[in-house]
Amino acid sequence: VQEKIQSEKTYQTQCPYCSMQCKMAVVEQKSATKTSYKTIPVDNPTSEGRLCVKGLNAHQHVMHRDRIKQPLLKSDGKFIPVSWEYALQVMKDKFQEIQMEYGNDAVSVYGGGSLTNEESYLLGKFARVALQTKYIDYNGRFCMSAAATAANQAFGIDRGITNRLSEIEQTDCIILVGTNIADCQPTIMPYFERAKENGTKIIVIDPRETATAKLADLHLQLKPGTDAALANGLLKLLLEVKAIDETFIANRTNGFGELVDHLSSITIDDVVEKTGVAYEDLQRAANLFGNEERGMIFTARGVEQQTDGYMAVRNFLNILMITGKIGKIGCGYGAITGQANGQGGREHGQKADQLPGYRSIENQEHREYIANVWGVKEEELPRKGVSAYEMMEKIHEGEIKAMFIMGSNPIVSNPNATYVKDALEKLSFLVSVDMFMSESGKHADLILPTTSYLEDEGTMTNLEGRVMHRPASKEKPGQTKHDWEILCEVAKVLGKEEHFSYSTVEDVFNELRVASRGGIADYYGMTYQRLMEGDGLFWPCPSVDHPGTETLFEKEFHHEDKRSRIIPVTNEADFRKERVSEKFPLYLTTGRVMSHYLSGVQTRKSAALAARDVESHVQIHPETASEYGIDENVLVCVESQRGRIIVRSQYSKNIRKDTVFIPFHWGDSQNVNDLISNELDPTCRMPGFKVAAVTVSAVDQF
Numbered sequence: 001v002q003e004k005i006q007s008e009k010t011y012q013t014q015c016p017y018c019s020m021q022c023k024m025a026v027v028e029q030k031s032a033t034k035t036s037y038k039t040i041p042v043d044n045p046t047s048e049g050r051l052c053v054k055g056l057n058a059h060q061h062v063m064h065r066d067r068i069k070q071p072l073l074k075s076d077g078k079f080i081p082v083s084w085e086y087a088l089q090v091m092k093d094k095f096q097e098i099q100m101e102y103g104n105d106a107v108s109v110y111g112g113g114s115l116t117n118e119e120s121y122l123l124g125k126f127a128r129v130a131l132q133t134k135y136i137d138y139n140g141r142f143c144m145s146a147a148a149t150a151a152n153q154a155f156g157i158d159r160g161i162t163n164r165l166s167e168i169e170q171t172d173c174i175i176l177v178g179t180n181i182a183d184c185q186p187t188i189m190p191y192f193e194r195a196k197e198n199g200t201k202i203i204v205i206d207p208r209e210t211a212t213a214k215l216a217d218l219h220l221q222l223k224p225g226t227d228a229a230l231a232n233g234l235l236k237l238l239l240e241v242k243a244i245d246e247t248f249i250a251n252r253t254n255g256f257g258e259l260v261d262h263l264s265s266i267t268i269d270d271v272v273e274k275t276g277v278a279y280e281d282l283q284r285a286a287n288l289f290g291n292e293e294r295g296m297i298f299t300a301r302g303v304e305q306q307t308d309g310y311m312a313v314r315n316f317l318n319i320l321m322i323t324g325k326i327g328k329i330g331c332g333y334g335a336i337t338g339q340a341n342g343q344g345g346r347e348h349g350q351k352a353d354q355l356p357g358y359r360s361i362e363n364q365e366h367r368e369y370i371a372n373v374w375g376v377k378e379e380e381l382p383r384k385g386v387s388a389y390e391m392m393e394k395i396h397e398g399e400i401k402a403m404f405i406m407g408s409n410p411i412v413s414n415p416n417a418t419y420v421k422d423a424l425e426k427l428s429f430l431v432s433v434d435m436f437m438s439e440s441g442k443h444a445d446l447i448l449p450t451t452s453y454l455e456d457e458g459t460m461t462n463l464e465g466r467v468m469h470r471p472a473s474k475e476k477p478g479q480t481k482h483d484w485e486i487l488c489e490v491a492k493v494l495g496k497e498e499h500f501s502y503s504t505v506e507d508v509f510n511e512l513r514v515a516s517r518g519g520i521a522d523y524y525g526m527t528y529q530r531l532m533e534g535d536g537l538f539w540p541c542p543s544v545d546h547p548g549t550e551t552l553f554e555k556e557f558h559h560e561d562k563r564s565r566i567i568p569v570t571n572e573a574d575f576r577k578e579r580v581s582e583k584f585p586l587y588l589t590t591g592r593v594m595s596h597y598l599s600g601v602q603t604r605k606s607a608a609l610a611a612r613d614v615e616s617h618v619q620i621h622p623e624t625a626s627e628y629g630i631d632e633n634v635l636v637c638v639e640s641q642r643g644r645i646i647v648r649s650q651y652s653k654n655i656r657k658d659t660v661f662i663p664f665h666w667g668d669s670q671n672v673n674d675l676i677s678n679e680l681d682p683t684c685r686m687p688g689f690k691v692a693a694v695t696v697s698a699v700d701q702f
């Protein structure tokens with residue numbers, strides 16, 4: 001007999017688990033003996049009323065009994081609950097003691113791409129004004145840095161998708177490079193499915209035949225790490241068949257001549273050998289894309305998370321520019337952001353080199369503008385620091401002594417994980433702001449309990465560059481506080497109250513609007529009211545009567561001369577990329593599974609999601625497995641130069657025989673980032689998560 005529902009409450013919100021930011025409602029029903037929850041989709045122009053399995057179960061971690069609800073201080077190796085007053089006092093004493101002895105930069109800040117826009121903004125201000133440290137960076141470095149740098153350099157602006165998602169159905173050919181949207185952003189898939197029904201040709205470039213690749217008319221199953229070379233092959237063939245837009249090249253680009261010269265030194269045979277993709281397939285791809293009127297290219301972490309990720313993405317942007325397929329309806333570029341606020345999180349100053357509004361921390365005019373908004377002297381603003389992984393190196397070198405982590409789990413998300421764990425262990429003082437005890441939190445001296453998406457209101461910028469208001473009305477559990485409140489309270493005890501006196505999150509947003517005014521990511525025209533009443537607004541939106549900018553580059557690019565930049569890219573854009581060898585004869589590539597998000601801290605607490613993928617695995621071709629004596633569904637040791645992990649074998653004919661795949665959502669002995677090298681892209685400082693050389697053995701063999 002079903003119990004009578006005594007009360008019902010509905011929380012309007014957005015799914016916290018990816019950049020689609022699908023709108024949804026969580027319904028709380030109370031009966032005499034229990035409280036139950038269900039999640040229902042809510043219509044909006046981006047997700048069109050869809051939710052994937054993650055969204056449908058996203059309420060589960062919020063209600064989990066393991067939520068941290070009180071500040072925890074480590075004493076004799078154990079965490080004990082303390083009051084906020086005491087926690088703040090300890091933080092003040094520690095930060096000030098360390099900064100007095102070693103200087104301001106001895107305290108560092110590490111942020112996350114899932115924070116709201118307001119919290120991303122405030123974290124950057126907190127580092128530069130409250131702590132006055134140059135050391136701040138965030139996990140988005142591992143997410144968007146290659147694509148963002150490439151788009152900035154090529155077009156002068158970085159916004160995830162240069163046009164509307166709905167234009168996917170208005171294009172003729174789509175190239176998807178290193179993006180498994182079917183598993184990572186499932187609610188975007190219908191756009192591509194409908195396009196295909198309309199006759200759009202889809203080309204997928206990926207070492208694995210993913211669920212996304214199954215949709216393709218042509219799948220180029222390249223060797224991991226050879227994306228830049230593959231793009232060169234396509235460019236060369238496009239030139240050969242003259243499938244280029246000479247008018248666009250002449251009127252709207254620079255650098256075409258250099259590209260032509262460079263391509264003359266590249267042979268298709270070399271591209272075929274490097275990529276492992278047959279000449280006929282390359283030719284077919286070039287013909288499909290080049291001969292169509294309209295085309296779009298999407299990239300994601302598969303191509304970007306490499307030590308030449310920046311150059312590889314630029315080479316795909318070269319394809320758009322020489323074919324003139326950008327800045328028109330049904331033509332454009334999309335970097336499919338992974339993190340919930342991967343777009344907004346990179347616009348407001350969490351990055352080492354950046355101030356709000358995508359301003360540069362090294363530009364005098366930008367520094368003066370932001371110093372004025374913040375009410376400080378320009379010379380008081382710190383200079384540029386280093387990237388997320390490089391902060392770990394600064395800890396080992398003794399330059400950083402303390403770290404304040406908000407919304408991130410660096411031990412699972414950084415490469416060379418054991419080195420990162422040792423770094424956190426070495427700190428004199430580590431603070432972690434989190435909902436759960438993460439792998440990194442275990443090494444903290446102090447943990448501050450924060451709120452979830454159902455409790456924390458704010459704005460998020462989705463993968464389209466659409467800024468959306470996320471309401472939140474669920475009461476804060478226990479003594480948890482919102483991230484923005486925590487930052488204000490810490491700033492206050494550090495004596496910086498005058499710069500952090502906000503009463504509401506809207507107050508923070510209003511300051512962010514002013515800080516972004518005139519910058520690339522201009523939010524000035526977006527009032528809270530406009531965002532609350534509508535379906536969100538695309539930036540740039542420079543005035544309150546501006547409708548927002550849906551399609552970019554229709555008339556001009558954002559460089560001073562209004563033209564885009566083509567550059568030559570070598571086949572081997574990074575010679576440090578790991579090669580397979582006799583000792584480590586297989587390529588390892590990493591990625592996501594549908595049921596988990598980032599380092600798994602939240603999704604591993606959801607019973608429904610954890611049940612779908614309770615542990616990590618290594619996807620391996622059955623013929624490769626047989627060669628190495630590995631049965632299906634057994635524990636396997638996977639080893640690289642850095643270390644070894646143990647994961648369960650999963651046979652699949654969808655992966656190249658020279659490659660294995662392991663997802664990155666688990667820590668400890670299943671942490672695949674223990675196998676990944678510390679080499680970084682020289683331009684954007686992205687680690688090479690997508691290519692490592694490994695060997696595999698059945699567990700009983702070692």
Ligand code: SF4
Binds near residue numbers: 017018047051188
């Ligand atoms: Fe939507 Fe992404 Fe959440 Fe799935 S994980 S419901 S696609 S926001």
